Amino acid sequence: MTETLQPVRAGEAKPVGGARGRLDLIRWSDFSLVPVILVLMVIGYIVSPVFLTSDNLINVVQQSSELSLLVLGQALILIAGRMDLSLESTIGIAPVIAMWLVLPTEGGRFAGLEWFPVWTAVPICLLVGALIGTFNGFMMLKLHVNGFIATLGMLTMLRGLQIGITEGKSITGVPESFRYLGKADWMGIPASVWICLALFAVGGAALAWLRHGRSLYAIGGNPEAARAAGIRVDRITWIVLAVGGVLAALAGILYTGHYGSVAANQGNGWIFQVFAAAVIGGISLKGGRGTLFGALTGVLTLQLVVNVMTLGGVPQLWNQFLNGAIIIVALIISRFASGEKQD
Amino acid sequence: MLTEQVADLSKAELVEAMTGEGKGGASSWHAVSARATGRTAGETVLRTEQLALDGEFDPIDLAVRSGEVVGLAGATASGNTALGEVLVGMRSPTSGGVSVAGRAVRTGSVPHALDAGIGYIPEDRHRQGLVPGRSVAENATLTVADQLGPWGTVLPSRTREFAGSMIASLDIKTRGPEQPVSGLSGGNQQKVVVARALARDPRVLVALRPTAGVDIKSKDALLGVVRRVADEGSAAVIVSDELDDLRVCDRVLVLFHGRVVASYDSGWSDRELVAAMEGVGESPAAGQDGQASTAGNSGTLGNREQTS
DSSP states (O other): OGGGGSOOOTTTSOOOOHHHHHHHHSOGGGGTHHHHHHHHHHHHHHHOTTTTSHHHHHHHHHHHHHHHHHHHHHHHHHHTTOOOTTHHHHHHHHHHHHHHHHSOSSSSSSOOOOOSOGGGHHHHHHHHHHHHHHHHHIIIIISOOOHHHHHHHHHHHHHHHHHHHHTTOOBOOOOHHHHHHHHOEETTEEHHHHHHHHHHHHHHHHHHHBHHHHHHHHHHHOHHHHHHTTOOHHHHHHHHHHHHHHHHHHHHHHHHHHHSSBOTTTTTTHHHHHHHHHHHTTOOTTSSOOOHHHHHHHHHHHHHHHHHHHHTTOOGGGHHHHHHHHHHHHHHHHHHHHTOOOO | OOOSOGGGSOHHHHHHHHHTSOOTTTTTTOHHHHHHTTOOOOSEEEEEEEEEETTTEEEEEEEEETTOEEEEEOOTTSSHHHHHHHHTTSSOOSEEEEEETTEEEOTTOHHHHHHHTEEEEOSOIIIIIOOTTSBHHHHHTGGGGGGSSSTTBOOHHHHHHHHHHHHHHHTOOOSOTTSBGGGSOHHHHHHHHHHHHHTTOOSEEEEESTTTTOOHHHHHHHHHHHHHHHHTTOEEEEEESOHHHHHTOSEEEEEETTEEEEEEESOOOHHHHHHHHHTOSSOOOOOTTOOOOOTTBOSSSSBBOOOO
């Protein structure tokens, strides 16, 4: 079979047609939300002159940044055919544990343990995220617990742990090193936005051009076929779950820095928006399908809708209802736009 | 077009009528014709030593030489499928070992089996063979992802090139390497699975029911590929209960309830093979080399009795 391994010689290569071949490579469905975003911006402009100011737009992307990191993690996990509901609690508990371990035992409103120097707060926070993801992986891959119910349990348990440690209060007096990323501006745009864009770019490149990144699609699409092809399915799934936890912890750092304290309900109720953004953005809940670019447009769409509604003077009390309604409508539209069932 | 009573047609004529092509050596993969060329089998490539999986098959010593296609025949639950899956690392044996060209292979690990040169054509392409939503190119190169670029990268250009050569070599009917594999016909899907198995240039090809659910023309092509792999100096193992699959084999071992109950060289009759697979009939006369292969009593090929 040696001759099958020879690359096609230049002369023999079928004239696929360079330009058309390349056009086929771009999957237009990934861009299906771009017109929606444009329409939203036009509506926003009509509704309020404030909308198109740079302050407002930067505000929108900054608010998107924390959510989008969760969506990034969730998208990777969904592509690999799993789900992790506990991300919304990781964004709260990881900073809390980091603060708990580094803050002084007395003096502040929140008494820490002071086990580690203050500069370790960021690494500890990320490590906690990785450990939570790893534990989720342990339950799903080694104990073979159903991922939905296992991570739902983790969601509740970690939220409870946060309330227990903080006694239900916010943690103020967050060290400067921990706040920097969330409040710094780089070149006039919040650092958190740059970080998000960079991570989405890295993730997208990994999925497209790295062997292990590409294997996520195979794992999510058909894990048995991936295993039969020599892909280390469990190991890679496990790593992806840990990466998801790290991304959620990083989102926690950005959020904490942005608002200056660790809020007691940090991330509470976000998981619905995370899933909605991912699904609207074309990530399949069944695994093996979707791109990170699509997921990013999903986040932006959701945030723009909220922003336009706020500017349009929709009463606060109706926000939750409208949020849910918009997501339902968007899901129905994207279901028919993509032509795929989402059962 | 041909209008005639099917019963009046020979199989070859029927195939010709269905596929619209001349016979063109459609049966060139038959073991007998290969044997007639006077080719002799080479050194042992795949060897198992006391390989066993509790509840599936008893300890078995198997030796497959280069240039040889060995069939593992057996009905459902005979243990032949489990044996095939252990050989390729999909399942872990309870005892015993597998070696390729004299070097032991870590059992129960597909990546190690692949590295050792064991290619795998799974039984059910929908379950283990293909990732339906992904492209032909990606499916065909899943096993060689480590060879498609430096530092763990997978370069699209090299993937397309590799897939293109596979499509040409196996004559896969597709609109192009980018087409989702779910859009292909059954036979062409199976060819993609074969391409995936051959991509690493295996020294041993293990095929489980390689022609299940494919049209008759693809069947000939697929079995021809297996024959070609062996003729080019590799070895092949076919696990199947389809007589057509087994006709390509130089040697057929019949498993029944996890034990080798019979062994044939090419030239067996359908009746005796089916009888052996069903576990009925006398212990059939062994292959033409006169080797005794009745239950639990054989030289290098069969099982050894185990006290259990």
